[in-house]
Amino acid sequence: xxxxxxxxxxxxxxxxGYLSQNNEVCLIDTDAEKVxxxxxxxxxxxxxxxxxxxxxxxxxxxxxxxxxxxxxLFVKALFSKxxxxxxxxxxxxxxxVLTLQNGSGHEDILKQFVRRDRIIIxxxxxxxxxxxxxxINHGGRGCTNIGLLAAQNNVLDSIKDSFESCGFDMHIxxxxxxxxxxxxxxxVSASVLTGVLQVKLGYLIDNSHGxxxxxxxxxxxxxxxxxxxxxFDEQEVLEKVKQVLINAHEGYTSIYADLxxxxxxxxxxxxxxxxxxxxxxxVPAPSHEFIVELVHALEDK
Amino acid sequence: xxxxxxxxxxxxxxxxGYLSQNNEVCLIDTDAEKVxxxxxxxxxxxxxxxxxxxxxxxxxxxxxxxxxxxxxLFVKALFSKxxxxxxxxxxxxxxxVLTLQNGSGHEDILKQFVRRDRIIIxxxxxxxxxxxxxxINHGGRGCTNIGLLAAQNNVLDSIKDSFESCGFDMHIxxxxxxxxxxxxxxxVSASVLTGVLQVKLGYLIDNSHGxxxxxxxxxxxxxxxxxxxxxFDEQEVLEKVKQVLINAHEGYTSIYADLxxxxxxxxxxxxxxxxxxxxxxxVPAPSHEFIVELVHALEDK
Numbered sequence: 266x267x268x269x270x271x272x273x274x275x276x277x278x279x280x281x282g283y284l285s286q287n288n289e290v291c292l293i294d295t296d297a298e299k300v301x302x303x304x305x306x307x308x309x310x311x312x313x314x315x316x317x318x319x320x321x322x323x324x325x326x327x328x329x330x331x332x333x334x335x336x337x338l339f340v341k342a343l344f345s346k347x348x349x350x351x352x353x354x355x356x357x358x359x360x361x362v363l364t365l366q367n368g369s370g371h372e373d374i375l376k377q378f379v380r381r382d383r384i385i386i387x388x389x390x391x392x393x394x395x396x397x398x399x400x401i402n403h404g405g406r407g408c409t410n411i412g413l414l415a416a417q418n419n420v421l422d423s424i425k426d427s428f429e430s431c432g433f434d435m436h437i438x439x440x441x442x443x444x445x446x447x448x449x450x451x452x453v454s455a456s457v458l459t460g461v462l463q464v465k466l467g468y469l470i471d472n473s474h475g476x477x478x479x480x481x482x483x484x485x486x487x488x489x490x491x492x493x494x495x496x497f498d499e500q501e502v503l504e505k506v507k508q509v510l511i512n513a514h515e516g517y518t519s520i521y522a523d524l525x526x527x528x529x530x531x532x533x534x535x536x537x538x539x540x541x542x543x544x545x546x547x548v549p550a551p552s553h554e555f556i557v558e559l560v561h562a563l564e565d566k
Numbered sequence: 567x568x569x570x571x572x573x574x575x576x577x578x579x580x581x582x583g584y585l586s587q588n589n590e591v592c593l594i595d596t597d598a599e600k601v602x603x604x605x606x607x608x609x610x611x612x613x614x615x616x617x618x619x620x621x622x623x624x625x626x627x628x629x630x631x632x633x634x635x636x637x638x639l640f641v642k643a644l645f646s647k648x649x650x651x652x653x654x655x656x657x658x659x660x661x662x663v664l665t666l667q668n669g670s671g672h673e674d675i676l677k678q679f680v681r682r683d684r685i686i687i688x689x690x691x692x693x694x695x696x697x698x699x700x701x702i703n704h705g706g707r708g709c710t711n712i713g714l715l716a717a718q719n720n721v722l723d724s725i726k727d728s729f730e731s732c733g734f735d736m737h738i739x740x741x742x743x744x745x746x747x748x749x750x751x752x753x754v755s756a757s758v759l760t761g762v763l764q765v766k767l768g769y770l771i772d773n774s775h776g777x778x779x780x781x782x783x784x785x786x787x788x789x790x791x792x793x794x795x796x797x798f799d800e801q802e803v804l805e806k807v808k809q810v811l812i813n814a815h816e817g818y819t820s821i822y823a824d825l826x827x828x829x830x831x832x833x834x835x836x837x838x839x840x841x842x843x844x845x846x847x848x849v850p851a852p853s854h855e856f857i858v859e860l861v862h863a864l865e866d867k
Contacts, residue, residue, distance in 0.1 A: 458863075461762075461860070462860070462863055462867065463867075464863075464867060468863075468867070472866050474859045474866065475863045477859045478856065478859050478860060478863060481856060481859075551782075551852040551853060551856075552852060552853070554782075555779065555782060555852075555856055555857075556856075558775045558778045558779050559762070559775075559779060562759075562769075562773055562775035562779060563763060565773050565776075566763065566764075566765060
């Protein structure tokens with residue numbers, strides 16, 4: 266497969282790197298220095314037990330890339346529209362577009378660039394951050410879920426096979442709305458808290474107060490999701506989130522890095538999604554409302 | 567009057583300094599260097615328009631002080647019991663004990679050292695912090711309220727007169743339970759938020775997200791207070807809190823300094839009081855529960 270990854274941040278580089286083992290991978294990024302470094306030195310991924318370097322191609326200019334079989338969007342949600350505008354030439358009649366971005370609601374932007382039945386929504390439990398030397402720290406691994414936004418077809422099977430041959434643990438989801446919610450639970454609890462508290466993911470399972478906050482946010486989010494007709498089990502979801510905290514114990518999140526570096530975060534596409542659903546369906550989410558405002562107040566400092 | 571102030575932190579030094587104009591004031595503190603500095607150089611208070619130096623006496627050892635007419639407790643609530651144990655000799659048959667500490671519930675500890683009818687509960691809108699050179703920055707001024715825990719008598723009038731002669735704006739409260747709640751509203755909203763966000767008080771009125779959080783916390787606290795039989799008006803309380811934010815715009819709080827310097831905070835006697843009342847009377851306070859755990863998670867980092 267020809268796979269184009271837009272956004273060579275920590276997660277884009279992680280996927281781009283591993284997938285380049287059995288695919289033609291092109292990374293597109295707006296940072297000329299980073300593009301240059303990848304083309305010269307490759308992408309070095311530091312896992313818990315091993316360190317590997319991969320050599321996908323990297324580009325500043327999407328027009329040099331050609332049409333993709335699969336485009337994976339890994340830019341921050343704030344920049345999705347802009348990134349897709351600049352990479353239009355990569356999207357052909359048969360290109361599938363997969364979003365593995367944090368948060369939910371990305372399909373609204375994707376629809377402006379690709380047919381609904383070409384959109385794939387994905388979630389992943391992998392965690393990655395950029396080290397000081399520009400390597401990728403693979404902080405945690407886990408399952409990657411994918412599902413088609415519209416009609417089902419067998420494209421997901423070939424994507425699953427291809428990703429699995431590169432070391433990813435893949436799962437195909439047939440209930441896309443459930444997948445969207447499922448994707449949110451870790452983001453709206455643990456990820457947001459690592460930002461506000463400025464801690465690693467593992468702190469939230471090691472510290473009883475951190476865990477209280479995770480539980481509170483998961484509980485409210487599950488209630489709001491079920492108010493939207495889902496049937497999530499609170500305890501099951503909580504166990505999954507805890508498993509992520511254990512697997513990615515030393516991992517940092519993008520919202521942690523954003524607040525540390527005084528950048529705008531994606532909190533409106535993450536916790537904001539729960540708040541909007543709560544206002545729509547009437548199930549209260551006071552802690553999510555609170556944390557959205559808290560993150561914005563921190564951004565504005 | 568012979569006034570003994572226990573705890574020469576920012577607020578203790580502020581009150582001790584001003585009150586020494588027309589009273590015999592003794593400050594007691596556990597920091598030998600600070601005691602020495604006060605005895606040699608006095609206490610310099612930097613206000614918005616003027617700077618003044620006062621020379622109350624300072625002591626490490628309470629046994630040198632003798633009996634007080636009025637003892638003012640200004641240590642952090644965490645250390646109240648310990649401080650009173652060490653200063654027992656100051657409390658005679660006729661000594662009144664005034665707590666102007668942050669938060670509520672201090673009377674439970676005071677009762678172990680002094681008769682109920684000698685306990686005075688107070689609140690103050692003054693704000694003070696210690697500057698780098700060890701001076702007191704008088705960040706904001708406002709009213710100081712005092713009320714007797716048990717039976718009324720005219721001791722409050724003489725205290726009022728004495729404090730007013732030293733420049734304090736005093737008010738006697740006859741409804742002690744109301745005073746306790748009144749005292750809490752700014753603490754459990756603005757003060758706690760300055761700790762979590764690490765900002766000056768004024769940020770919370772300048773930033774719309776900060777103000778949202780203040781309003782949310784005030785609203786919940788007023789509802790819980792009214793669930794305890796009070797009759798506070800939400801809008802009136804909010805206006806008062808906002809006025810504190812305007813008056814003490816450049817002020818820092820003790821919870822801000824505690825979290826900055828990685829010390830334990832007083833959040834359990836502040837927001838924790840609202841949480842306990844909420845559990846007792848059934849009026850929900852989810853944001854206070856959330857922020858108590860958030861502060862503890864920050865303390866433990």
